[in-house]
Amino acid sequence: EAQVTQNPRYLITVTGKKLTVTCSQNMNHEYMSWYRQDPGLGLRQIYYSMNVEVTDKGDVPEGYKVSRKEKRNFPLILESPSPNQTSLYFCASSLYPLGGSYEQYFGPGTRLTVT
Amino acid sequence: RKEVEQDPGPFNVPEGATVAFNCTYSNSASQSFFWYRQDCRKEPKLLMSVYSSGNEDGRFTAQLNRASQYISLLIRDSKLSDSATYLCVVNEGGSGGYQKVTFGTGTKLQVIP
Numbered sequence: 001e002a003q004v005t006q007n008p009r010y011l012i013t014v015t016g017k018k019l020t021v022t023c024s025q026n027m028n029h030e031y032m033s034w035y036r037q038d039p040g041l042g043l044r045q046i047y048y049s050m051n052v053e054v055t056d057k058g059d060v061p062e063g064y065k066v067s068r069k070e071k072r073n074f075p076l077i078l079e080s081p082s083p084n085q086t087s088l089y090f091c092a093s094s095l096y097p098l099g100g101s102y103e104q105y106f107g108p109g110t111r112l113t114v115t
Numbered sequence: 116r117k118e119v120e121q122d123p124g125p126f127n128v129p130e131g132a133t134v135a136f137n138c139t140y141s142n143s144a145s146q147s148f149f150w151y152r153q154d155c156r157k158e159p160k161l162l163m164s165v166y167s168s169g170n171e172d173g174r175f176t177a178q179l180n181r182a183s184q185y186i187s188l189l190i191r192d193s194k195l196s197d198s199a200t201y202l203c204v205v206n207e208g209g210s211g212g213y214q215k216v217t218f219g220t221g222t223k224l225q226v227i228p
Binding site: 035040041042043044045048050056088090103104106107108109111 | 123149156157158159160161164202213216218219220221
């Protein structure tokens with residue numbers, strides 16, 4: 001089954017404790033993104049990757065890191081989480097967005113609470 | 116002005132009703148448009164792309180008006196299962212292989228028995 005998986009699905013942590021949220025896709029997609037979703041703000045892109053070892057900042061990258069060492073995996077790293085990073089996080093993947101057709105496949109989400 | 120704007124709703128409609136949502140976008144160079152559906156606390160899923168000539172998929176019709184910079188989604192014969200949040204998504208294009216995609220905040224639909 002074609003899918004994007006994320007782990008963990010739920011996480012409660014304390015300020016300053018480093019954490020990693022994993023993301024993996026089995027569709028051989030080149031393009032992957034991380035989003036956060038907050039009430040009233042919609043989905044905002046944190047980082048994206050156009051291929052292995054190619055990553056770049058989205059709209060809200062502060063406080064986050066990513067890596068893309070393998071095509072299928074795109075982990076999100078919070079080196080020193082703070083309460084304003086409490087949010088619902090989605091990983092997404094798609095075929096390289098050539099032309100106008102562009103569908104993203106989303107993971108099930110990770111609900112993070114930082115106290 | 117927000118890049119992509121939607122009425123947050125909620126739209127409360129009876130079963131069988133027809134309901135329409137609009138979404139406006141600010142970048143006239145935007146290249147492609149989509150509607151995604153998001154159930155409560157779940158991931159967004161593509162509902163349909165929006166083509167210049169308008170397109171239909173069963174009870175759902177999407178329209179694009181480039182002159183006025185909005186897209187619309189029409190749902191006919193609403194079902195209880197249509198209750199969800201509908202996200203407008205705009206691909207603004209870009210350079211160097213990157214294409215900027217902006218999500219609206221969503222319109223919540225509640226279909227009532």
